[in-house]
Amino acid sequence: MKPEKLIRLSVCVALSCFLAGNAGPAFSGDASGTDSVLLAATTTQPVKKTGTAASKKTAKAKKPATAVKKATVAPKATPATSPKASLTAKSPSAATPTTQVAPASKSPAVADLSRGVKDALLQAAKGAVASLGKENGYFANQLVRIPMPAQLKPVDDMLRNLGQAALADRFIESMNRAAEKAVPKTIDIFGKAVAAMTLEQAASLVKGPEDAATRYFESTTRENLKAEIMPLVGEAMNQAQVTAFYSAMMSKASGYMPFLGLMTPDLNQYVTDKALDGLFLVMAQEEKKIRQDPMARTTDILKKVFGGIFK
Structure with missing residues (x-):
């Protein structure tokens, strides 16, 4: 219902x-x-x-x-938590690159310094070889000209007093010609010696004196270079007839100096030593140019290292 x-x-x-409980007229009309x-x-x-x-x-x-409302609140809570979590997560990764960059910035500097010094040495060696490895390269340059061996000075003086100076002069010239012939063959030997220098050795020479690289190179490699160059000098001496001129000079003087046999020097060693002296002297001059004259810096690395960037 x-x-x-x-x-x-x-x-x-x-x-x-x-x-029913209230009878009377009240019911009438009550319908x-x-x-x-x-x-x-x-x-x-x-x-x-x-x-x-x-x-x-x-x-x-x-x-x-x-x-x-709940749906509205939920998104607000989610982004608020999300960035914090993401920032916290990114912080370690952001710190890691910063720590790794510092050593990387130092390595290229040392490498560049080393390359610059090695480049300077090679350029100086090439310049010295070009200057000395030609006719009159040694003989006409008073700074590097190979003189009469000191122990033969009495022979030289005596021959000049006897009017036989030509014998002494031809001998002296032959030694210089031998050096001029031998020097061009040394450039490869110099290149290997330069390449063998360590990064630290080369880089430490940038701020030294104007011939610091050459003098350091000479002090550390001279004996090895001498051993390799001496055979080349010996061949050149044969071509220049050094021994023949020496024998002629000594033969003439022997009648006046009975003890000449005691004065005989090792000519091969003597010419090699003097040839190296001249090479290192001219190399030092070339290095000085590179350090002082921007026009002498013929490569980008020389301009970068000796142009003041690392000074």
Whole structure:
């Protein structure tokens, strides 16, 4: 049974009981009153239902609003936590590159310094060879000209006093010609010696004196260079007839100096030593040019190292 009918039935029963207990004229015309009561009851019940439905709908409507609020709060919480976590995660990776960059920046500097010094030495050696390894390279240059061996100075003086200076001069010239012939063959030997220098050795010479690289190179490689160059000098001496001119000179002087046999020097060693002296002297001059004259810096690395970047 529907609620409306149940309500009407209840009202009718209640009215019947009321009228039965209260006889009299009050009942007359009360049918309309009863109908009014029934109508009021009937009309009121749907209103209550409507109100209940409305309140239910309102409650339902409010629930989505709460859900929306929760949904709104959830995204706010997520981004707020996310950046912090990501920043925390990125911090170690950001710190790691910074720590690794410092040594890397030093290594290229040392490598460049070393390359610059080696380049300077090679350029100086090539310049010295070009200057000395030609006719009159030694003989016409008073700074590097190979003189009479000191122990043969008495022979030289005696021959000049006897009017035999030509014998002494030809011997001296032959030694210089031998050096001029031998020097061009030494450039490869110099190149290997330069390449063998360590990074630290070469880099430490950038800020030294104007001939620091040459003098260091000479002090550390001269004996090895001498051993390799001496055979070349020996061949050149044969070509220049050094021994022949020496023998002619000594033969002429022997009649006047009976003890000449005690003065015989090792000519190969002597010419080699003097040839190296001249080479290192001219190399030092070439190095000085590179350090002082920008026009002498013919490569990018020479410009970078000796142009003031690392000073």
